[in-house]
Amino acid sequence: MRIILLGPPGAGKGTQAKRIADKYDVPAISAGDLFRARIKDPGDPLGKELKEILDSGALVPNEITVKMISDRLDQDDCKNGFILDGFPRSVEQAESLQKMLKEKGIELDAVVQIGVDDDKLVERISGRFSCGECGEGYHDKFKQPHDPSTCDKCGAVDKFTRRSDDNEETVRDRLHTYHTQTAPILPFYEERGMLKTVDGMADMDDVTRQIEAVLKAEKGPNAHNSPKKFG
Ligand code: ADP
Ligand code: AMP
Secondary structure, eight states: OEEEEEOSTTSSHHHHHHHHHHHHTOOEEEHHHHHHHHHHOTTOTTHHHHHHHHHHTOOOOHHHHHHHHHHHHTSGGGTTOEEEESOOOSHHHHHHHHHHHHHHTOOOOEEEEEEOOHHHHHHHHHTEEEETTTOOEEETTTBOOSBTTBOTTTOOBSOEEOOTTOSHHHHHHHHHHIIIIITTHHHHHHHTTOEEEEETTSOHHHHHHHHHHHHHHHOOTTOOOOOSSOO
């Protein structure tokens, strides 16, 4: 199972990537999470530069991003597959990815676009928070923890955090970046017959079902992973 999840910020890529990854037992690789891990590391010389870029809503330069993804795909846990969330984000990155996969002898099974209207995205992003311990994602309105201070998944107490770029101004900049730089990769994959679109306006479980239906239909020669929990 080797797939890319595409969509604007707040579309639900991270939410769905984690669910599909868990089900198929492959890692969910979020470019944004890789950057945030480096920002969190006080000893990382790149951290400060990355924080400024992320807080501005711009894209991190390709030479940093492409190498980071390539190194991540070389790790052992990617041998049976992966789900890429947030990469590629420009035609140049999509071309780099094609080249990289060819060199590594890997074929993609599907490119799934999660389509959501812009006005919904601001609401989704401004209500987003996550557990600082395990990364489980929540939403003020659409996915509240059972206890307001306790993570449902790992039980951590008072560990919920919000991203510094999840404010309305940066969200607008990130949406602009998406429309000008990322959306042009949709025709790139469409021309190659790889693009499948699901309705991301639906509720989370429904979106998961739509993605699973795409994956079942698209199962290519490399999509040998069986769902871990049900068939
Ligand atoms: P992305 O990774 O594409 O930026 P996320 O997966 O982090 O998006 O989702 C953004 C926010 O919207 C999160 O708070 C998440 O809980 C919520 N969310 C995700 N999918 C849906 C959905 N289908 N309906 C309602 N809220 C959703
Ligand atoms: P995300 O976690 O996907 O919302 O991404 C957060 C931020 O990380 C983006 O607004 C960009 O600044 C940066 N980023 C994520 N993925 C990429 C990428 N593929 N290329 C460049 N920058 C990225």
